[in-house]
Amino acid sequence: MIAELGLAALWLAAALAAMQMAAGFMTLRVAGPTELAKLIRPAAMVQGVLVTLSFAALVWLFAVTDLSVKLVAANSHSMKPLVFKLSGTWGNHEGSMLLWVMVMGLAGALIAAFERRLPERTMNATLAAQGVVSLGFYAFLLLSSNPFERLPVPAAEGMGLNPLLQDIGLAFHPPTLYLGYVGLSVAFSFAVGALLTRQVTPDFARAMRPWVLGAWVLLTVGITAGSYWAYYELGWGGWWFWDPVENASLMPWLAATALLHSVSVLASRDALRTWTIMLGVVAFSMSMVGTFLVRSGILTSVHAFAVDPERGTFILGLLGLFIGGALLLFALRASTISEGERFAVASREGALVFNNVMLSAILAIVLLGTLYPLLTEAFDVRVSVGPPYFNPVGAIFAVPMLLVMAVGPLLRWRQDRPERIGREAALFAALVLAALLLFGLLADVALLPLLGLALGLGLAIASLMPLRGRKLTRTPLATWGMVVAHFGIAVALLGMASESAFSVERLAAVGEGDSTTVGPWTVVLQAVEPVAGPNWTALQGRMAVSYDGGTPITVAPQARNFWAPPQQTTESALVTRWNGQLYAVIGDRAPDGRWQLRLWWKPFVPLIWMGGLLVALGGVLALFGRLLTDIRNRRLAARIAERRADREALA
């Protein structure tokens, strides 16, 4: 019964999306206000409620493990801990697509309920575009991946969830990324709406900005969490593999970063109008490409749950329709939209444009490196594109970008004299050169990590310079956001460079009671013992580890065996200090009875993820700053209107 209700709600939501789309486009053809226009906002709001109900129904089915539903039987198990039963709702293809449309429905409802800054016509066009996008995804769900399908005979027991996904970090990683993707779809709808009515104004940018900021924050958190998950769960200490699935989340992030900066320029300076629209289309295209890569099963990995060409073709069709349509519209309308305010090279806009071009180039490289092997595979030529390609080629564009990023925020809008920031620029250059010399001569570091260390150090200082001479308590939240986010980039960069330059590895066969060393650490393997969890058994190595002869700490890495479905995972043990992390893994037993240990000492590696979180925090600060200003402006406008009404009443 619950399953049928969920399905009915989903069909109704789809019908409302169709209505929202039709009414939206029909009102666009009429010049004045129409009766039809009154339908659009309520349609979006009710749709949001219905699709949420539908998702809640699916969560319920997973919570009670209703094995007569095909999806539950295929992806859940009655013995699983409750939290993983719940997260199993979106740990599969159908459920994750339902989560996607739910978030999209809620976003549509939110803008319908609260966005009042834009002219009503632009708003209708935006909601119509949102209707088109939603309808495409509803069709995808209902026609090719119905999550509520029943089994003719209920299953006796479920098949279980991939053990790699039974991890609290990964339970929340996909929804975070999805929320980000959906935020970009809202930005896309705004861009299409503004194109349709030719209203590319600062107001439009201000309406779009919170969605871009929010999406960008969630993507940042999602990528950071995913990277940390890969780091501790895969058991070899790698934190980024340039895997197509990782790239699928990185590409929208790069586009969103460029869009974020461009939309800020449009909001405060009324410049870069076409750029902003173009980036809005590109950012959503990248989330569609990401969805296609992950959902279509074109890659075979943990993430590609669905190996079914029909679905791939459907998403590809949607992608072609949305992006092709948007690009066609852009081509037709771009010439009628003027570029906006002008500015000089040496200005903050100039620096932002430079970095947007660099970000776009990096995005193009990642896209090329991800799609090229798939392309050649179609012609039966297998090519490997991996870190040795992405790292140096990406750096060609990343290094100039980081240089400009250090000085750009110090420049004034519109026009500035470069000499004015000469002292700050000189300080930055001196820091970078000093670090280059120091690490290059003393530590014999490879070129890329060396550049990373030097630029990271320089940028960490330079990113704080916009605060110089300001009264800290009166600095706007959005400025704090920028400073924190830029500082976060520097911190993450330092972590990455340090990990790659200074990591120490030790592979050793160690008997119980024996010890080994890695970097400054001494590791004693005290015992290896069997342990059991709710749906796994494991061998656990108890180790006493001490840093530089200090007090030993006990850690216990495990090699886990899950039984439904049967699979092995490694649970590494991490010891975090202020200056780095010890990473310990227990492997197989060697024939002579000793145990294979894998140990790494990774100086400053946590900075990678701390930096990522700082970047996200910066985004949150900026978002709050903007929202607070917006609310204050609304209150002010309301009070002014009230006073005027009073005065008129008195007169």
Added chain:
Amino acid sequence: MIRAVIAALVLALSLPLAAQQNMPPAPYAYRQLDDPAQEAKAQELMETLRCLKCQSQSIADSDAPMAGDMRHQVRLRIAAGEEPEAIRAWLMQRYGDYVSYKPEVSATTWPLFAVPLLLALVAGALLLRRFRRRA
């Protein structure tokens, strides 16, 4: 010594794949070379060789038995004094170009190098055009 190494190689390579699961891992799959300079060389090479059984992992990042065997091969050959590039060529001959992550310009990979070059030019032209017009 060299003969023994070759004998071990022939033995390791001639084993049928199905038997791998039951065999103990090859000795150098989880053991570093004693000479740190040689180990560093081996590590650098292993990080640019693809684990053929995994998704986007190098043989230095994988528990797959085949990755272990390849690590064993790489370490043994480095210890025997072979040049990393010779080992790479040997592996590429056996498993195809697919096994190497190191980008090399060839008939099938030239777009990977042409496109970034083109991008740099386009980016430069775009920026020049944008700013020269108003200077």
